[in-house]
Every structure is written in C-alpha cells, then in structure tokens.
Amino acid sequence: MADSRRRLLLDVDTGIDDAVALLYLLATPGVSIEAITCTAGNVGARQVATNNLALLELCGHAGVEVAVGSEVPLTIPLVTTEETHGDQGIGYAVLPPPRGHISGRHAVDVWLEAVRCHPGQVTGLVTGPLTNLALAIRAEPDLPMLLKGLVIMGGAFNYPGNTTPVAEWNIHVDPHAAKEVFAAYEGLPHGKLPVVCALETTERIECTPAHVDAVARAAGAGRELLDPDGPAGARSSSDNAVVACLSDALRFYMEFHRLYDQGYVAHLHDLFAAMVATGEAGFEERLATVDVETESSLTVGQTVADFAGMWKRAPNARIVSGNEPNAVFELMVRRLSHLARIHG
Template sequence: MQNRTQNQKQIRLLIDNDTGIDDALALAYLCACDHVDIVAVTSTPGNVNADQVAANNRALLTLCGNPEVPVLIGARKPLEIPLVTTEETHGLQGVGYATLPDAGAREGEDRDAVDFWNDAARANPGELTVLLCAPLTNFALALRREPRLPWLLRKVVIMGGAFYYQGNTTPTAEWNTHVDPHAAKEVFAAYTAAAEAGLPEEQLPIVCALETTERFEMRPGFVNDLAMTAELDEEHVRETDPEGTRSKAENLLLRYVSDALRFYFEFHRNYDQGYIAHVHDYFAAGVAAGTLEYQTKLATLDVETESTLLFGTTVADFRGLWGKPANAKVVTENNPARGFDELREKLADLARRM
C-alpha cells in the first residue's frame, strides 16, 4: 500500500465540488492541511444547484480562515440531460442542518471556472493537482477547450464510479457519474486519447470509486472524539436523539460538522444503512493531498449513456479486453482507520485555532 502520510510536499490544488456534506468535510480538511495551497474552488451543480454550492463554499472557506480563495462557477447544468439534485441526502442547502452566513461573492468571482482552470494550468504546467468531487461537467468542458490539459496537470483525483459494486443511485450507478454520465464519458475518452499519444502513467487520473469510498464509514462517535481531541466540551450525536436536533457547541467548526453530519447519519438510517455516514469525498481529498494510504490498479474506464437500464454505469476493463490503453488508476485498497485518525487530528487543530 502506498503510504503517503509522511509526504508533506507543498501541493497546489484546484478543487471542483458540489458541496454537499462530504464535500464540506473534505474542504474543511484541506483548509486544515498546512502543506495544501488551495488555488481556487469551482462549484458544479450536483447535490444542490451551482449558486448554492458556491455559497456553501464561500461560507466554509471563510469559517476555515481562507476567505481569499476564489470561488467560481462554470457549468450550471449537465452536458446533455436535466439537472437532478439530492436535497433528501444533503438537505435543502446542501450541508444538512449546518448554517453559516453567506460570505458573498468577491470581485473577480464572476469569471468562468473553466477558463480559470485552463489559464491556471497553462501558466503552471506540471504543478497543479485537481480534485474532482462532483459530476465531471466542468472538467469535460475544460478538456474540450484545452486538449493538452492531461499533460499540463500534475495529478488528477476523481471521486466517482462503481466497478463491479452496487451503485448508490441505481443498482449499478454512482451519484456523481449518474448526474452527468456524458461528461464522465468524455473525460475518460480524452484520457484514452492522451494515453494513446503517450501520456505518462503518473498523470492518469486516480479514481476513488464506491468500493473504496464506502469503506470510509463514519460512526457518530467521531463527533465527540473530534471535540475531545480539540479540547472542547463534549459533543454527542446519538441515534436516540430526536431527528433534527441541533448542536449547541460554542466552537463554530465543531457545530458546523456536528449539524452537517447529524443530517447525513439520519439520511443513511432512513435508507436502512444504519446510523452511519459514508464520507466519500474526504478519502478523495486525502489522496489528492498525499496524506492517506491507498493502492491502485490500471484500467480502461468507460460510461454507459445509451441503455435505460444501465444509464450512468461505469465499466472498468482491468484485463485489456477492449484492446485500449489504460486511461485511469482505480483505487483498490485504503486504510479507513488511519484515515479517520488523520481527519480527527487535522480538524481538531483547525478548531483550536478558532
């Protein structure tokens, strides 16, 4: 297993998300990593619409001490199909019961996110890591406008897909891919073409699919563990609490995390998965930051966009049966126990600074 926990090389990061409870947890974690320089956060419609995603990102960045990070919007809908959001999973505002005042758009944030990405990549070839925790709409548009993008980026991490594993949106499809399967198909096709043209293996996207992100199954005791590590008052989220109970924590980060995660625990329980929360995007964030352990396997990926039955399904060819070069590295192993220790320590450090 690749152990990245000791590698603290400075990382310049472009984040694309659809915040989202697990997106918010990932963003707060990255704000807590001193070696991560967040260049921009771009907001893709998915869990909620793009404007609400951007508002969530601005508010959380401000809370976490990064108000200067630009928050930009690109696409406002999928490439070819209507947008479907998921308020039942993440709440009307996208972050469960958590609330923060909207920090408000700043000067320059009306710039198109896709143009920003491509300009940043051209200006900093081989330096930028991209973390994609949302439908791949913006990334597909960026690749359309700049076909050299796979060569210009240092590293790409995608949270999405499910390979030979039960989907979380349909029996075979994962949420991010199902929201915009045409975008995901374009992205993987672009990397197939890049691989055929000699793109180095280390620049292929790292794909964190459900079979490994769902191993990051958070239990409610994490919230009080976080409070104790941060040397704050006890903060219990219990399954026996009335639904919709709100945190009274004085620390704003702890209150935000507690209220967001409570909604997520309740959602998973309502769908017969137990009082737990799958924090998919945090794992992908740790891969992008170089702080979590994982193993990968080369594969050629594609997405089904024609079949009604299998719409949005991701397919992985690990054996080269299609006769095409590998276009991705699929994560096959990780270490959730150490990952949750890392998350608790970093968020506790951030909470203590407030």
Template sequence: MHDQSRPVVHEPSRTPVSVLLDCDTGIDDALALLYLCSQPHVELVAVTSTPGNVDADQVAANNLALLQLCGRGDVPVAIGARAPLRIPLVTTPETHGPQGIGYAELPTASRAPEARGAVDLWVEAARARPGELTALITAPLTNFALALRAEPRLPELLAGVVIMGGAYYYQGNTTPTAEWNTHVDPHAAAEVFAAFAGQPEERLPIVCALETTERIEMHPEHVAALAEAAGCAAPELVLPDQPEGQRSTASNRLVKHVSDMLRFYFEFHRHYDQGYVAHVHDYFAASVAAGTARYAVRTATVHVEVDSPRLIGTTVADYRELWGERPNARIVSANHPQEAFAELIGSLASLARTVG
C-alpha cells in the same frame, strides 16, 4: 493478453501540493474542503462549483461560507456549468438537505463568486503553472469535461487528477449499478476518461469509487472524538436515539457546523437502511489528492455507459486489456479507514482550535 491489475501502493507524504478543487457541496464535499484548509502543505489554488447535490449557485454559496469559516477569503471561488452536458440536472435535497449542508446554518459569506467562470479559471491556472497543479473533482465531471474541451492539453499540463466517482463491480448508490456523481452527468464522465486514453500511467486519473469510499464510514464516536480533540467544553453527542434535527451546542464554531451537517447525513443513511453512519466519500478523495492517505491503485480502461436507460451512468473497468483499448484510469483498490479517520479528526481538530 496482459494483466495490468497488479496493485501499486502509495504511501502517505506531506510533500507540498497545489490543488484545484471542483465540488458540488454536499456534506462530504464540505468535509473535503475543510480538510484541505486544515493541511499546511496544501495550497488551495481555487474552488470551482459544479451543480450536483444542489444547484451551482448554492454550491458556490456553500464554498464561500466554508472558506470564510476557515479564514480563507484568499481562495477564489467560481461557478461553472449550471446543468449537465446533455441531460437535466437532478439534485439530492433528501441526502444533503435543501442547502446541501444538512442542518448547518453557515453565515453568508461577505464576498461573491469570481466574475470569470470555472473553466477559464482552471485553464488559465493550468497554463500559468504547467506541471504544478493537482485537480480534485468530487462532483459530476461537467466542469472538467468543459475545461478539457477548452484546453485538450490539460492531461499534460496538470500534475495529477483525482476523481471521486463510479462503482466497479460494486452496487451503485443511485441505481443498482451507477454511482451518484457519474449518474448526474455520464456524458461528461465519458468525455473525461476518453481524454486520458493513452497517457502515461503516472498521468492517468486516480479514481476513488464506491467500493473504497463507502469503507470511509463515519460514526457518532468520530464526532465525539473531534469535539474532544478540538477542546470543546462539553462532549458532543450525536446519537441515534436523539430527536431528528437536534442542533449542536458545541462551544467551537467549526465543530458545531460539522456536527449539524453530519447529524443530517447520519439520519439520511439510516432512512435508507444503512445504519446511523455517514459515508464521507469526498474526504477520502481529498486525502488522496493531498498525499496524506495510504492506498493502492490498479490501472484500467474505464467505460461509462451513456445510452442504455437502465444502465446510464454505470462504470465498467477492464483491468486485463480484454477490449484491446489503452488504459485511461487508475482505480483505488485498497484503503485504510482507521488511518483515514485518525488523520481527519486530528487535522480538523487543529483547524477548529485555530478558527474557534
């Protein structure tokens, strides 16, 4: 029996990276997208839209609006699947709001999604630029599973893959054992991990699961620090004793929208007895894809449960080859929240000063 669980540490870097983002925007997806737009060394090749937090059309509308806010009308936005592979779609208006972006009211984008679908866009991009593109998926894995069906060589064509999803020997946030993204489309997740079995270690997906993403816990003081760093005219106070639904009056547009998104997210977490906080899972995954995070990973064989009604969407990691199966993932085992928030606040503040 071989113990493959010794952590491998990755240090931050600003090496240029080209990212294909698939998301289900979502407040924390929105932060992830804004963060990627704020990084000069990140080429955002395309943003594709998977149903999850909201339906696929609303996801695409959010992505287009956020890119317009950042002055990034050059980034293609496409819609992929409109439902999970085998089970009905379940969305989360209670978590992210009816439009997926909390209380924020973004101007409608002046352009529409691409005529071609997400899968075609991903496959064409990966074939055109072999070994150059990093896939970042902060949504259910539906579109990625369909892309792997269309082009089984994607594990070799992509430079890397980062996935936000799963919970390993850690309490789920949707059922007692299952994390949201994986629970929405467990069959897609199972297909994705199966597709990577036996790949060289450096090609295995890096998985940002709940045990590390819930450590990236945003507090009201982070919003205040963002507004101050962005040069807002007045302090931005998002506080637990304020009326629910209060709207930001920040002098900076980006700060105002981020504040309105996060207030909703803070309130949601408080309603579920987690405190006036926000777990910004997808930002952490974006920082891993961008190369700006310090973290450690452990190689594992991941199983996604798809048959048991009570355990559907549960992810289990074999770190010691007890199943005798080939590894298919590298799971993040350590991260650094204080560093993560210093990075996020500084970077978003710089973007906010640019867009006004």
C-alpha cells in the same frame, strides 16, 4: 528554493462530504487551494458556491477564488439531491451569509489559467459531476498533460451503485461528461492517469458519532454526542463554530443513512479523495480502461472497467482497490480538531 506546496484545484458540488473534505484541506499544512470551481450536483451550482464561500470564511481563508461553471449537465436535465444533503447542501449546518462574492470568471477559464500558468504543478480534485472538467478539456485538449495529476471521486466497479443499482451519483448526474473525461486520458503516462476513488472503497469511510465526538474533545470543545436513536432534526449546542458546523452537517447525513437502513453513519467519499490528492492517504490501485454507459435507460451512468485488456485499449484510470479507513479517521480527527481550536 523549490516550492514545496501542493497546489490543488478543486471542482466540487458541496455537499456534506465535500464540505468535510474542504475543512480537511484547509487544515492541512503545505496545501495551497488555487481556486474552487463549482458544478451542480448535490445542490445547484450557485448554492454550491455560497457554501464554499461560507466555509472558507469560517476557516479564515476568505481569499480563495470561488467560481461557478456549468449549472447543468452537458446533455441531460439536472437532478439534485437535497433529500441527501439538505436544502442548502450542508445538512442542518447554518453558516452566516458569506461576505465574499462569486468570481466573475467561468470555471473553465479558472482551470485553463491555472494549468497554463503552472504546468505540471497543479493537481485537480473533482468530487462532483465531471461537467466542468469535460468542458475544460474541450477547450484545452492538452489539459490532462498540463495537470500534475487528477483525483476523481466517482463510479462503482463490480459494486452496487448508490443512485441506481449500477450507477454512482456523481457519474449519474452527468454520464456524458464522465465519458468524455475518461476518453481524454486513454493512453497517457501512468502518472498522469486519474486516480479514481469509487464506491467500493469510499463507502468504507464510515464516519460514526464517535469520530465527531473525538474531533470535539481533541479541540477542547467538550463532548459532542450524536445519538443514533435520537429524533431527527436535533442541533449541536457546541460553542465552537467549526465543531457545530461539522456536527450539524454530519447529523443530517447520518439520519439519511439510517433512514435507508445503512446504519447511523456518514460515508465520507470526498474526504478520502481529498486525502489521496494531498498524498496523505495510503491506497492500492489497479490499472484499467474505463468507459461510461450513456445510452441504456437501464444502466445509464454505469462505469465499466476493463481490467483484463479485453477491449485492446490503453488504460485511462488508476482505480483505488484498497484503503485504510482507520488511518483516514485518525488524520481527520487530528486535522479538524486543530482547525476547530484555531477558528472555533
């Protein structure tokens, strides 16, 4: 009988929106998380791993392997963003110290074993800097063809950056790695090209207090009210552990966006990318050849897409050009409320 599971291999820098994406994946029937590899980005790689272990245990999936890869970018110094995601990376959320341990394997070894043992069956999902993936491709240049597919959250195309005027966070943390990854995909068949979820579509995924309340109510956990005008630092009083984790993480993220006059919302970039990886999110796409600026101090980390073929180079990316935020949140509420009913 054919294996109908959707095998996913995650590389993350958890991160509030990475955490919400992981909760969604753990709640989605038919999804098999082969392993989670960790890179430095939102916080350091060891803290990322701790966050993933704790979230897995919260949701009853303690057996998933969590491995650390490179703890610094390929070439430039590491910069993290605790001001955006909190000192631990998951906002105000506090989870029990995980009982599980970080794998003894390096992230690159995890990726190589997964694609070699299951060629054409594993979809990669990268929601952090591309450091580990670049190292894995260095070790196995055929990795792009061995994967079933790849989804990347990163970049900004003809759209303002969220880290510099032109650069998105994940790419800016390690632009050299991103440049190597896109170069490795140039000229491959359409189905093998990475689906790139960039800011122009991921910033449309604006989570509001009403979405959090909807998860809580659908889970039978009562109301969960996040006050857009409330003081910073409030905590959830929910007895449901999943709802409280979600609420406390997203409250921090909403306060961050409010501080920068973006509204009391949370951009769930990685949740959308996860839904693309599972095949549950509809989207439109445009083929392009993508390159990444690594030299200019003014525009380092900028992702440049040639949609018109001016460079006379083969496409290396499928850039998401349209999505459906309402459908994303309907699915989020359904999946996360079910998870909260079971594990809350």
